[in-house]
Amino acid sequence: MIEVLRAGALTTVQDLGRPGWAHLGVPRSGALDPDAMRLANRLVGNPESAAGLELTMTGCALRLTRATTVAVVGAEVDVWVGARPGDTGRPLAVPAGAVLRIGPARRGLRCWLAVAGGIAVDPVLGSRATDTLAGLGPAPLRDGDRLPLGVPAGPPAPVDVTMPVAHPTEVHLTAQLGPRHDWFDTVALDLLYGTAYTVSPLSNRVGARLAGAPLPRAVPGELPSEGVVLGAVQVPADGQPLIFLADHPTTGGYPVIAVVADVTPLAQARPGTTVRFHGPQR
């Protein structure tokens, strides 16, 4: 059992999400950096699909009622097991009843906590992930919540150190044009690939909102709703692009100018981070 002493700004249960239901309007959800969630799970001996916690910016404090192993992967944070400092990126033994504290992110934005056995809340459509858009899965953690733990599947990984997650101050994203780049003026394509954008404070698990040169449209009017993918760069009426992340809606009515190949760097991009787009040919 996990007792939540301090939930922090936004701490959610996450796993690899619930793909395969988009035709019913169900978002994929899941950890914003699935590779980090997988790594944290491997470190504690879990299957990669086990559920853990995604922590945002402020960290959290948890009491673990049984002796177990945990691992924290992602943002640069301080970790304490009781009064003893621990490290990110490797398995940490936690005695029964000890308090695990994860401090605020010094660099980066989010980290993923795996606990041996995984978080055993009831799955919804094959996933335990909190979907902040559709409201599926457990609600974001609150102080005083108690989360059940599953049975550990195997021993922790025999590693002492892993490669830290990168926290660049400038994020470079590879983006392929389409499907609706023909709704934009050619100037928009030059601006998208040629100017810097900044991550807006309005960004969340649904999407990374960017601020910068507005992208002018060639075709006015509305697009009938169509299916959208992870990484779609949607351009609303104000011309400021929004990159869809894990909790993105399954359909959208604004034209998608391009699709970002890998959105995981955005999981660590704080508001104010510079974003530059490159074509796939580079």
Place this chain on the structure above:
Amino acid sequence: MRIRPVGAHALLLDFTAPPPEVGAGSAATPASVVEAWRAELWRRREQGELVATEIVPAAATVLLDGVPDPAATAARLLGWTPAPPAGTTTPGADPVEVPVTYDGEDLPQVAAHWGTDVPSVLRRLERTEFRVAFCGFAPGFGYLTGLPAELAVPRLASPRPRVPAGSVALAGPYAGIYPTASPGGWLLVGRTTLTLFDVHADPPARLTPGTPVRLVPA
């Protein structure tokens, strides 16, 4: 059909009607072509001829996502001819009957847009053979086609902050039923007590793409 690339793992099949040409015959509507392709792609995936994590129909498109080799898949798609969609009255296609209490506060507004009175609106809705064209907006929210284009109605200028679950509403050429309470700008015509989305049901949504629907009096 135009196949548009969507990143490295997806394709968008676009059936948007081209601008009408003088003397052109009556083409199939995008909605019926979308439904034919959705059913065809579903069938091909079941038979192992297509690999796609998601097949997402929408107003005039079908998205294939989680496709390992989009270029090769696009080439194969061009050789497929979908069967026309089954009619809503064909045997085996039993419509889902949604019992509706017609007390929506926007009924007079709908009647005004349609140039008729409220009883005529109800008769029209009850007579219409709807079909779920696609889902979106929220889990289990089906966009129901069946009303003619000339009966399209605008959304509210300012969405309501909270529309109760089960609200039956119209917007554009579509009817829809809110599976859960949410903000919404559709014109409310009634409500149902039918559960439309249940995560423990299989499938979790009552109204899946392609399902025929009748709005019957509660």
